[in-house]
Amino acid sequence: AQKITQTQPGMFVQEKEAVTLDCTYDTSDPSYGLFWYKQPSSGEMIFLIYQGSYDQQNATEGRYSLNFQKARKSANLVISASQLGDSAMYFCAMREGRGTGRRALTFGSGTRLQVQP
């Protein structure tokens, strides 16, 4: 079974508008972390935001916020006021287990976001 599911292969958004990228996850571990990364065409993986399974509040980082719905096992990324530079591939990822973080991330298939002027 897929641990991380991103159902939107591609998304379009108008500049200055908000966009939501979907992510659902599957785990039986009560302790886990959810991540979003941006990958521009250069290939680098840029960390955007993190949500821990025990965090009570949704994570926010500037224009990025994570809509964490634990019961639904979803961790959608919301980008507000889209900019042309936001055009990239976006990956949702999960790390299971508490502790020293010696476990790797499991990635979803990604969503390609294109911001239109």
Place this chain on the structure above:
Amino acid sequence: GAVVSQHPSRVICKSGTSVKIECRSLDFQATTMFWYRQFPKKSLMLMATSNEGSKATYEQGVEKDKFLINHASLTLSTLTVTSAHPEDSSFYICSARDDRGWAEAFFGQGTRLTVV
């Protein structure tokens, strides 16, 4: 934030030769680093977990004799693609996490390997 440096960013090599890729954590210690492979327009797939001072742990289907991993210090892991073939052409990217923290995993810039 923490910086992970990966080198080289691009490499072209001939079939049958070996290529070494370095992954360095520049301002933190990382007991564990991870190596991923990414095919065009696909997601990142974990190849192996690199552990300082011990053998790497490889994912199922990854040939340990082809993809040699050495984690000689707390700041450096290397991936050597041995006897490279065109099918080894891919984007390889490493990640490392600060031993002092839990959350973020920082990635290197990635290496685009082309075997001709």
